[in-house]
Amino acid sequence: MIKTVTKVALPVDEVLAIRKNRIEPEGMDKKLKKKCKRISIVTGTHGDELEGQFVVYELQRRIRENPDLLKGIVDIYPAMNPLGIDSITRGIPAFDLDMNRLFPGNIEGDMTEYLAAGIIDDVKGSDAVVDIHASNIYLTEIPQIRINELHQKELVPMAEQCNVDFIWVHSNATVLESTFAYSLNSIGTPTLVVEMGVGMRITKEYGNQLVDGLLCLMKHLGIWEGEVISPRKPMISTDWTDVSYLNASTGGLFVQTAKHGRMLKQGEVVGEIIDPLEGKVLDTVKAPTDGLLFTIREYPIVDEGSLLGRLLAKEVAEK
Amino acid sequence: MKEVTIYKIKGLYRDDFRIKGYEFGKGKKALCIVGAMRGNEVQQLYVCSQLVKKFRQLEEEGRIENGKKILIIPCVNPYSFNTQKRFWCTDNTDINRMYPGYNLGETTQRIADAVFRVVSEYPIGIQFASYYMPGEFLPHIQMMDTGIDYVDLAKQFGMPYVVRRRVRPYDTTTLNYNWQIWDTKAFSFYTTTTTTIDPSSAGQALLSILSFLAKQDIVKYHGPGGVASRVISDTELVSVQTAKSGIFEKMVEVGRNVRAGTPLANIIDPYVGTILETLYAPCDCTVFFMHSDPLTYANTAVFKLVPAE
Numbered sequence: 015m016i017k018t019v020t021k022v023a024l025p026v027d028e029v030l031a032i033r034k035n036r037i038e039p040e041g042m043d044k045k046l047k048k049k050c051k052r053i054s055i056v057t058g059t060h061g062d063e064l065e066g067q068f069v070v071y072e073l074q075r076r077i078r079e080n081p082d083l084l085k086g087i088v089d090i091y092p093a094m095n096p097l098g099i100d101s102i103t104r105g106i107p108a109f110d111l112d113m114n115r116l117f118p119g120n121i122e123g124d125m126t127e128y129l130a131a132g133i134i135d136d137v138k139g140s141d142a143v144v145d146i147h148a149s150n151i152y153l154t155e156i157p158q159i160r161i162n163e164l165h166q167k168e169l170v171p172m173a174e175q176c177n178v179d180f181i182w183v184h185s186n187a188t189v190l191e192s193t194f195a196y197s198l199n200s201i202g203t204p205t206l207v208v209e210m211g212v213g214m215r216i217t218k219e220y221g222n223q224l225v226d227g228l229l230c231l232m233k234h235l236g237i238w239e240g241e242v243i244s245p246r247k248p249m250i251s252t253d254w255t256d257v258s259y260l261n262a263s264t265g266g267l268f269v270q271t272a273k274h275g276r277m278l279k280q281g282e283v284v285g286e287i288i289d290p291l292e293g294k295v296l297d298t299v300k301a302p303t304d305g306l307l308f309t310i311r312e313y314p315i316v317d318e319g320s321l322l323g324r325l326l327a328k329e330v331a332e333k
Numbered sequence: 334m335k336e337v338t339i340y341k342i343k344g345l346y347r348d349d350f351r352i353k354g355y356e357f358g359k360g361k362k363a364l365c366i367v368g369a370m371r372g373n374e375v376q377q378l379y380v381c382s383q384l385v386k387k388f389r390q391l392e393e394e395g396r397i398e399n400g401k402k403i404l405i406i407p408c409v410n411p412y413s414f415n416t417q418k419r420f421w422c423t424d425n426t427d428i429n430r431m432y433p434g435y436n437l438g439e440t441t442q443r444i445a446d447a448v449f450r451v452v453s454e455y456p457i458g459i460q461f462a463s464y465y466m467p468g469e470f471l472p473h474i475q476m477m478d479t480g481i482d483y484v485d486l487a488k489q490f491g492m493p494y495v496v497r498r499r500v501r502p503y504d505t506t507t508l509n510y511n512w513q514i515w516d517t518k519a520f521s522f523y524t525t526t527t528t529t530i531d532p533s534s535a536g537q538a539l540l541s542i543l544s545f546l547a548k549q550d551i552v553k554y555h556g557p558g559g560v561a562s563r564v565i566s567d568t569e570l571v572s573v574q575t576a577k578s579g580i581f582e583k584m585v586e587v588g589r590n591v592r593a594g595t596p597l598a599n600i601i602d603p604y605v606g607t608i609l610e611t612l613y614a615p616c617d618c619t620v621f622f623m624h625s626d627p628l629t630y631a632n633t634a635v636f637k638l639v640p641a642e
Contacts, residue, residue, distance in 0.1 A: 023578045023631050024630065025629065026628070027604065125631060150424075152424060189505050192501070192503055265345045266345055319442065320440055
């Protein structure tokens with residue numbers, strides 16, 4: 015059932031509506047429905063991140079194949095930022111704002127805050143929320159869940175159900191307190207943040223992997239009674255020193271050599287920064303340590319400092 | 334005047350990215366002024382250019398006090414100006430959300446780090462700031478309410494208003510916030526406009542800063558000392574929000590004193606021209622901020638008003 019979560023009229027003959035699809039067990043009486051568990055799958059906060067679009071489609075397709083196995087409520091929010099998705103804009107067009115820095119919003123605030131508050135009000139109280147992101151247009155990520163250290167005790171066991179390759183518990187930063195996930199976690203609605211793939215693209219393999227995981231999580235919560243896989247055992251990092259960052263030493267064109275998701279040896283070549291004008295190699299980028307290349311630069315043009323990749327320390331990756 | 338390069342990175346096909354600063358006087362670091370950080374902050378760039386011109390003259394006339402050094406950085410982001418982008422061209426990140434910066438991090442983190450290393454050595458810092466929404470301000474001084482109190486110093490600018498702003502989570506990565514945390518007495522100076530030049534408020538800012546610096550014994554200047562500032566919290570500002578989206582037809586100007594019930598603007602249906610809504614002043618007040626785009630969204634605070642004392 016399609017429902018409008020919140021809406022606002024735009025200046026010239028258009029209504030901006032945030033919509034969701036609520037999927038409920040068929041034939042369940044109203045009293046039982048009120049007691050059953052609810053999972054919310056949210057995506058499309060950044061208009062250039064599309065991996066979640068396939069995930070929410072595929073999840074619904076699988077539920078629809080066996081609707082009798084659904085024992086709880088699944089709320090699908092495919093587009094938190096419809097104007098951004100339509101205009102291939104990461105933030106909210108016109109406002110030039112990152113929507114994931116506006117939460118919990120304010121019902122009496124401006125349009126963006128008003129919408130954010132309406133979304134939080136609708137999602138809060140879910141038994142689990144999965145907020146699906148797709149890195150950005152510059153970097154490709156292996157399927158992973160990122161968790162603020164403040165909420166790790168509750169969230170890591172849930173994340174382990176999700177069939178992702180990596181769980182990254184990061185330190186708290188004040189600036190992140192205005193994210194969707196932080197806002198919900200701080201009011202007791204457990205929310206996981208998935209990062210996978212790359213902006214502006216669909217990686218079907220990752221999408222299917224996550225859908226397998228979402229069904230595992232739903233089964234774990236008692237929302238799904240169908241057969242599920244055994245979720246893969248993720249690598250878990252809780253120490254910031256586990257991750258090494260590769261930043262460009264100079265501007266140029268980055269040409270990747272190492273394969274994404276592979277274990278690299280210290281000194282192994284990750285790629286080269288080249289100068290197409292003069293036909294020269296400006297820098298050879300090497301792994302600073304043994305580790306798993308879980309992030310790789312996708313967009314080739316780089317400035318000095320641009321992130322080229324991230325390595326997870328070998329001992330953590332192989333634990 | 335000494336031109337210094339604060340930071341430089343090599344461009345692939347573009348000229349090198351350079352952040353330039355202009356130093357005046359010699360000796361102890363006394364004051365740093367930072368201008369445009371975003372590629373649309375033309376007024377902020379313009380004000381700084383006028384300040385550089387004025388300080389050059391003051392220096393030539395021996396009117397910078399001995400042993401005092403002033404640094405002005407008119408622009409932290411020339412690349413974005415030249416491509417007419419607001420944020421960093423390559424990845425659309427905002428340099429003013431990267432402080433205090435990180436010298437081994439991503440490009441805008443490195444830029445912020447390089448700038449902050451220089452500017453944090455000054456005991457007083459002024460940033461010409463802009464608002465995230467399009468609009469015009471009554472010129473004023475703003476300071477973050479971090480608990481470090483130097484509002485009496487802010488009053489010495491002689492501007493009509495000093496606004497104390499509550500710190501939000503996203504403020505913690507701005508220059509102004511980090512300046513304060515790292516012991517610089519930091520002020521955000523808002524003039525009237527951002528994307529267009531307003532010589533009148535630029536001139537007011539210039540005189541205000543000269544007057545302020547004279548009071549701090551940094552420059553020799555005998556001019557008007559400004560007015561007694563009214564200190565207000567941003568929570569005291571009264572917002573007037575639209576209930577409708579449409580064409581924004583203003584009926585007042587920024588700075589005007591209005592009585593309760595005065596019509597401030599109409600919101601017009603863009604197709605049939607009917608008035609969808611008239612916004613009125615809810616109290617006797619001064620128009621402090623006014624939306625400046627021809628269109629407006631619903632739920633938008635298109636006016637911020639200072640209630641009459």
